[in-house]
Every structure is written in C-alpha cells, then in structure tokens.
Amino acid sequence: MNKDDLLTLYKDLPNKEMWVNEALFGYEHIQSHLEKLRDASDILEIGSGSGILLSLIQSQYPTLNIDGIEPFSDGFDALQTYQKRMEDDGIHIAKCGYEDFETEKKYDFIFLINVFEHLPDLRDFILFTKRHLKKDGVCLILCPNYSFPYESHFKLPIIWNKRLTYKIFKKQIEKFEEDHDCAGLWKSLNFVKLRQVRKTIYVQKMNLKVDTSIINDIIERLNNDEEFYQRQKIIAKVARLVQKIGLLKLLNLKIVQNIAPYMKIEVRR
Numbered sequence: 001m002n003k004d005d006l007l008t009l010y011k012d013l014p015n016k017e018m019w020v021n022e023a024l025f026g027y028e029h030i031q032s033h034l035e036k037l038r039d040a041s042d043i044l045e046i047g048s049g050s051g052i053l054l055s056l057i058q059s060q061y062p063t064l065n066i067d068g069i070e071p072f073s074d075g076f077d078a079l080q081t082y083q084k085r086m087e088d089d090g091i092h093i094a095k096c097g098y099e100d101f102e103t104e105k106k107y108d109f110i111f112l113i114n115v116f117e118h119l120p121d122l123r124d125f126i127l128f129t130k131r132h133l134k135k136d137g138v139c140l141i142l143c144p145n146y147s148f149p150y151e152s153h154f155k156l157p158i159i160w161n162k163r164l165t166y167k168i169f170k171k172q173i174e175k176f177e178e179d180h181d182c183a184g185l186w187k188s189l190n191f192v193k194l195r196q197v198r199k200t201i202y203v204q205k206m207n208l209k210v211d212t213s214i215i216n217d218i219i220e221r222l223n224n225d226e227e228f229y230q231r232q233k234i235i236a237k238v239a240r241l242v243q244k245i246g247l248l249k250l251l252n253l254k255i256v257q258n259i260a261p262y263m264k265i266e267v268r269r
C-alpha cells in the first residue's frame with residue numbers, strides 16, 4: 001500500500017495526511033526489525049492510534065501475530081474513526097492503556113512511535129517491557145527527547161521545564177488544544193529525556209542501544225515530506241544549521257546524543 005492508497009482508505013479520518021505520513025515514517029523504521037522475524041512471531045504496538053501502521057504491517061507481513069493497545073486517551077479520541085473496520089480486518093486493538101493490558105503473553109517485538117512521551121510513568125513502562133519481551137525480544141521506541149528545549153506538538157520553546165513553559169505560554173497552549181480539538185494533550189506530555197531513560201535501563205540491568213541515524217533520517221524527511229516540514233519548520237531550521245556546522249558528526253558522543261531533539265532506542269532484557 002502506498003501513500004495514496006492509505007489516504008483513500010482513511011479518507012474520513014480527521015487530519016488524515018498527518019496520520020498517514022506518521023504511519024509511513026514508523027513503518028520505515030520498524031521494517032528492518034520485521035524482516036528479521038520468523039513466521040508466527042508475536043508483535044505488539046503500544047499506542048497504535050488510528051491503526052494505520054498495524055494495517056500496513058498486516059498487509060505486508062500476514063504471517064505475524066499482531067496485537068495493538070490504544071486507549072484513545074486525552075486529545076486522541078478522534079482516532080477511533082476506523083476502529084470497527086480494524087476489528088473486521090482481524091486486527092485486535094485493546095482499548096486501554098498498556099497499564100491495563102492484561103496478558104501473560106510475551107512478544108518478539110514491541111514498538112511505540114511517538115507514544116513514550118505520553119506515558120505517565122517511564123520506569124513502569126520499562127518494567128512492562130521486561131515482563132513482556134521474550135528472551136531475545138526487542139522494544140523499539142521512537143520519540144522526542146526533551147533535553148532539546150523544544151516542544152514539537154505545540155511548537156514551543158521549553159523555558160526551563162514543563163511548568164514554567166506552561167505559565168509563559170498558557171494562552172497559546174489552550175488555543176492550540178481548542179483549535180486542534182485535542183484537550184488534555186499538554187497534560188499528557190511527560191517531557192522525557194534520553195538521560196533519564198539511560199538511567200532507568202541501567203538500574204533495571206537491561207540493555208539499551210541508541211540509534212543516532214534517526215537524526216539524519218529526520219533531516220531527510222524535512223526535505224521530502226512537505227506536510228511534516230510545514231508542521232516542524234522550526235526544527236527544520238535548527239537541523240539544517242546543525243548539519244551545516246558539522247555537529248552531526250559528533251552524534252557518536254553520548255553527550256551530543258543526550259541533547260539531540262529526537263531519539264530512536266532499542267531496549268532488550
């Protein structure tokens with residue numbers, strides 16, 4: 001399925017171009033993991049939103065066992081539009097947060113794309129992956145890194161922390177939530193930092209791999225995806241400047257990774 005097929009299939013989804021683009025971005029980043037899985041492997045998407053990515057996976061990898069979890073939480077109720085069709089297509093999306101997902105099942109691959117920054121308790125989620133990954137399983141997480149002082153949903157600079165940023169930009173935040181029909185979105189953000197994740201994984205004696213290639217991929221996406229460019233013009237300007245002055249070459253340094261605007265990480269038991 002290409003972008004046009006998906007846009008036609010999800011024609012009544014509010015903001016469909018953005019959600020289709022996000023699903024294609026996610027697909028690009030999980031594909032190398034899906035390729036390695038054997039038939040009948042178990043995979044789980046946390047925060048599957050409208051389910052576009054799961055239906056894409058089902059069409060390309062029909063032998064995988066696919067589960068999804070999606071609470072349609074604060075600011076994301078509109079994503080339920082195609083819930084019934086997903087069910088009819090045999091994709092089961094549990095309508096709850098991962099916290100209430102009751103299963104003994106273990107997975108070969110768990111993934112979450114732009115969801116980690118909405119979870120209330122990061123340590124609790126890492127423990128969830130520890131419980132639900134098979135011995136050789138991987139959890140792939142893609143999300144913003146809030147050590148970089150920019151909030152990408154609301155397109156605002158972060159002034160010191162979440163609280164002060166809210167005080168300063170209260171009006172803009174409220175207007176954004178009203179205009180975009182996403183009440184509760186600001187409240188849902190946890191301002192996660194890669195540094196924090198490193199610490200949690202270390203304490204849990206788990207393994208973490210940081211994939212810095214995501215930064216170049218995002219710069220490429222800003223060049224090729226007009227809708228994304230329009231949404232993230234400020235990040236595009238910063239990224240191009242960083243690229244121009246050669247800072248990207250330093251991404252192998254932990255200290256630079258820790259302040260990069262976005263993270264792609266793999267967590268193993």
Ligand SMILES: C[S@@+](CC[C@H](N)C(=O)[O-])C[C@H]1O[C@@H](n2cnc3c(N)ncnc32)[C@H](O)[C@@H]1O
Nearest residue numbers: 022047048049072073076097098113114115118
């Ligand atoms: C920005 S959307 C991303 C949706 C989709 N992954 C994508 O990339 O298009 C964040 C999603 O995380 C979900 N979410 C928030 N809290 C969650 C939780 N506790 N467990 C599972 N999903 C959650 C929201 O309902 C929302 O659909």
